[in-house]
Amino acid sequence: MIAQNPEHGAAAWLLPRDEKADALESPAKLAFMERLLGSAGFRNYQSILSFVSPRAARQVSEDAWYLSIIGVHPSAQGKGIGQELLAPTLSEADENHATCYLETFTPKSIGFYERLGFQAAATYEEPTTRSTYVLMRRDATSSPVSPGLRRPESGSPA
Numbered sequence: 001m002i003a004q005n006p007e008h009g010a011a012a013w014l015l016p017r018d019e020k021a022d023a024l025e026s027p028a029k030l031a032f033m034e035r036l037l038g039s040a041g042f043r044n045y046q047s048i049l050s051f052v053s054p055r056a057a058r059q060v061s062e063d064a065w066y067l068s069i070i071g072v073h074p075s076a077q078g079k080g081i082g083q084e085l086l087a088p089t090l091s092e093a094d095e096n097h098a099t100c101y102l103e104t105f106t107p108k109s110i111g112f113y114e115r116l117g118f119q120a121a122a123t124y125e126e127p128t129t130r131s132t133y134v135l136m137r138r139d140a141t142s143s144p145v146s147p148g149l150r151r152p153e154s155g156s157p158a
Helices: 020-058 081-095 107-115
Strands: 009-014 065-073 100-104 117-124 131-138
Touching: 009 081, 020 100, 020 117, 020 131, 065 081, 100 107, 100 117, 107 131
Parallel strands: 065 100
Antiparallel strands: 009 065, 100 131, 117 131
């Protein structure tokens, strides 16, 4: 998903796919990442993935939708662009009864994700970067969330 002005931001989701498609695409993705990051950066990338992947698997099922990355240019932050980037996929996830999840290394982002219905599921310290990150999940709802609005808590009036 790309913002109306592509310089303002973009978000990339990874949706479940079958093992055959994954096996066909993974070598090309890994080769691209190694060219992009260089050998040392690629080793760090692989180390980070080997740490976060099994921890995510403990918190969400294989059919969960993963927000791999979202970026909003600093000059465009606080203007609703992040919500605009995520709202269509979150609505689609709700229609498909799909759980969504993400990891954030940025504590100030947690409130943003909570307003979209995500909840902290676990906190870890990633050893390669020695950084703390929060794994957040958002279970599907039958009443889609409008951008920026928190879903009612269980038992709360709508």
